[in-house]
Amino acid sequence: MASALWTRSTAERYSWNPTPSYIGPKGTPPYVPQRIQYPETGFQIRANNPYHWSRSCFGKRRNTQAPTQNQFPGLWDCRGSLLHPDLRIVRQQGKGTRTPCFQNQHCNQLSAKWKEMIADSSGSLVVNTPPYFSRFLLDVIGEVAFDYRFGAIHSNDNPIAAAFASLAPKMLVLPSKKAIFIVALLEFLPPRLIRFFLRHAPFNRLKNTRRVSSMISAVAKQLVDEKAKALIAGKGKRDIMSLLVKANASANPRTNLSEVEMLAQMHTIMGAGHETTANTLSWSLFELAQHPDVQEKLREEIRAAEQAIRNRGDTEFTYADFEAMPYTIAVMKETFRFHPVSYNTMREAARDEVLPLSKPLVSKSGKTITEIPIPKNTILVVSISGYNRNTEVFGEDAHVFNPERWLDGRVQTTTSLGVYGNLMTFGSGHRACIGWRFAVYEYQTFLVELVKNFEFSMDPTVAAKVRREAAMVMVPTISGEVMKGAQMPITISAIGTL
Numbered sequence: 001m002a003s004a005l006w007t008r009s010t011a012e013r014y015s016w017n018p019t020p021s022y023i024g025p026k027g028t029p030p031y032v033p034q035r036i037q038y039p040e041t042g043f044q045i046r047a048n049n050p051y052h053w054s055r056s057c058f059g060k061r062r063n064t065q066a067p068t069q070n071q072f073p074g075l076w077d078c079r080g081s082l083l084h085p086d087l088r089i090v091r092q093q094g095k096g097t098r099t100p101c102f103q104n105q106h107c108n109q110l111s112a113k114w115k116e117m118i119a120d121s122s123g124s125l126v127v128n129t130p131p132y133f134s135r136f137l138l139d140v141i142g143e144v145a146f147d148y149r150f151g152a153i154h155s156n157d158n159p160i161a162a163a164f165a166s167l168a169p170k171m172l173v174l175p176s177k178k179a180i181f182i183v184a185l186l187e188f189l190p191p192r193l194i195r196f197f198l199r200h201a202p203f204n205r206l207k208n209t210r211r212v213s214s215m216i217s218a219v220a221k222q223l224v225d226e227k228a229k230a231l232i233a234g235k236g237k238r239d240i241m242s243l244l245v246k247a248n249a250s251a252n253p254r255t256n257l258s259e260v261e262m263l264a265q266m267h268t269i270m271g272a273g274h275e276t277t278a279n280t281l282s283w284s285l286f287e288l289a290q291h292p293d294v295q296e297k298l299r300e301e302i303r304a305a306e307q308a309i310r311n312r313g314d315t316e317f318t319y320a321d322f323e324a325m326p327y328t329i330a331v332m333k334e335t336f337r338f339h340p341v342s343y344n345t346m347r348e349a350a351r352d353e354v355l356p357l358s359k360p361l362v363s364k365s366g367k368t369i370t371e372i373p374i375p376k377n378t379i380l381v382v383s384i385s386g387y388n389r390n391t392e393v394f395g396e397d398a399h400v401f402n403p404e405r406w407l408d409g410r411v412q413t414t415t416s417l418g419v420y421g422n423l424m425t426f427g428s429g430h431r432a433c434i435g436w437r438f439a440v441y442e443y444q445t446f447l448v449e450l451v452k453n454f455e456f457s458m459d460p461t462v463a464a465k466v467r468r469e470a471a472m473v474m475v476p477t478i479s480g481e482v483m484k485g486a487q488m489p490i491t492i493s494a495i496g497t498l
């Protein structure tokens with residue numbers, strides 16, 4: 001199974017792969033369907049019978065945990081009732097009346113940094129955006145989730161930031177034939193041996209992953225100890241890790257998390273909540289650089305909102321201000337739709353299932369098929385990118401970046417899927433993204449700050465070479481330079497005085 005996946009791992013193939021592709025139980029040929037790309041199909045898998053479909057992570061290796069999670073069960077891999085209810089506290093982040101000032105502060109620091117760089121150059125500058133977003137957003141997630149200062153903003157060489165930035169692109173892109181073979185072979189080994197392999201195999205990609213993992217574990221261990229001491233001293237804070245330590249201390253001992261499970265949550269939240277938004281920001285600047293008209297309209301709305309805020313004697317955006325910016329929201333939704341950084345997910349049938357099709361298919365022999373039997377243990381790859389470009393939901397021009405579709409009623413809303421904008425970008429159902437609301441506000445805070453301060457453009461010859469690289473998250477790379485990791489060279493010039 002894994003080899004089938006990995007050999008298909010070029011970005012373009014993943015990007016447009018219809019929903020869902022089928023990968024059978026061992027020995028079964030992949031037989032389905034380029035065509036079951038209908039919203040109800042996804043809905044059926046993802047929402048109606050959630051406990052019949054577990055999240056699958058590369059077949060048997062799910063029992064061994066990926067090395068990024070330090071071989072301990074993180075939230076991502078929990079199944080059903082194992083999912084600790086207190087972890088849902090992350091959903092609370094992002095609510096409230098005022099946009100989080102920590103984010104504004106990080107955004108301000110990013111624009112100050114870019115302005116300083118522009119001042120030292122001749123008026124405009126080509127910036128490779130991914131490392132910047134990666135560092136700045138690492139600091140944001142560190143502060144919000146763990147009340148921890150990684151300090152990545154101030155240091156180009158911050159070891160955790162550097163390790164994280166290289167993790168997805170360098171670990172997962174373009175696997176060699178040998179790597180594909182080994183991954184396929186792992187499926188036949190018992191979990192104990194796979195675990196041993198992941199922990200000790202002397203391959204560079206695995207070594208790099210283990211290095212990042214130990215760095216994060218060290219910080220996580222220190223944090224759990226500190227938070228527990230603070231709690232005992234009555235000085236518990238409101239960050240996610242503190243709330244988790246607190247909730248765990250008072251929870252039913254039968255269901256609470258062990259220390260290693262607590263540490264694993266840090267891996268999960270760092271992994272899931274950092275490079276996702278960082279890459280979304282790079283993709284949005286890519287689109288804005290290609291569409292100066294969209295950029296200008298966006299800037300106008302931001303200026304008008306700022307003026308309204310000043311008129312009422314305020315200085316900062318509130319959540320209500322953010323929600324009253326229809327064009328900005330349209331641009332964000334369109335970027336989430338067009339560039340879903342989490343491009344697919346997997347589900348494994350926990351029992352024999354039947355997948356209903358929203359539209360019948362006619363087989364070669366003329367038989368009308370309305371449902372597809374899915375045997376127990378079958379793994380489905382659900383293509384988020386495929387759903388997000390479904391012409392029946394998003395209009396005939398679903399393959400074109402066009403924020404207007406969100407304003408002119410073109411997006412079909414009769415089938416409601418996903419947690420945001422009828423998009424599948426954050427997943428759907430009971431295993432949907434728990435950080436989606438936080439991610440949306442975080443993204444909007446950065447977008448507003450950057451668009452109001454800078455103009456973005458891109459050399460067309462470079463733009464033509466940008467390619468999506470499927471590396472757990474969809475990373476922007478330059479054709480022919482994929483092994484250099486994430487690249488998005490955007491030309492920025494400052495608006496107003498420096």
Ligand code: HEM
Pocket residue numbers: 055075076077083090145268269272273274276277280340341342345346384424425426427428430431432433434435436438439
């Ligand atoms: C642009 C930003 C983001 C995108 C596109 C995104 C996407 C997703 C998707 C598609 C899933 C569901 C996967 C599935 O169904 O199998 C997911 C799950 C998850 N996300 Fe996000 N995410 C983002 C930001 C965040 C942030 C900021 C956090 C944490 C603060 C976060 C934490 C998680 C966690 C813990 C899960 C697993 C939830 C569960 O299993 O119940 N994500 N995310």
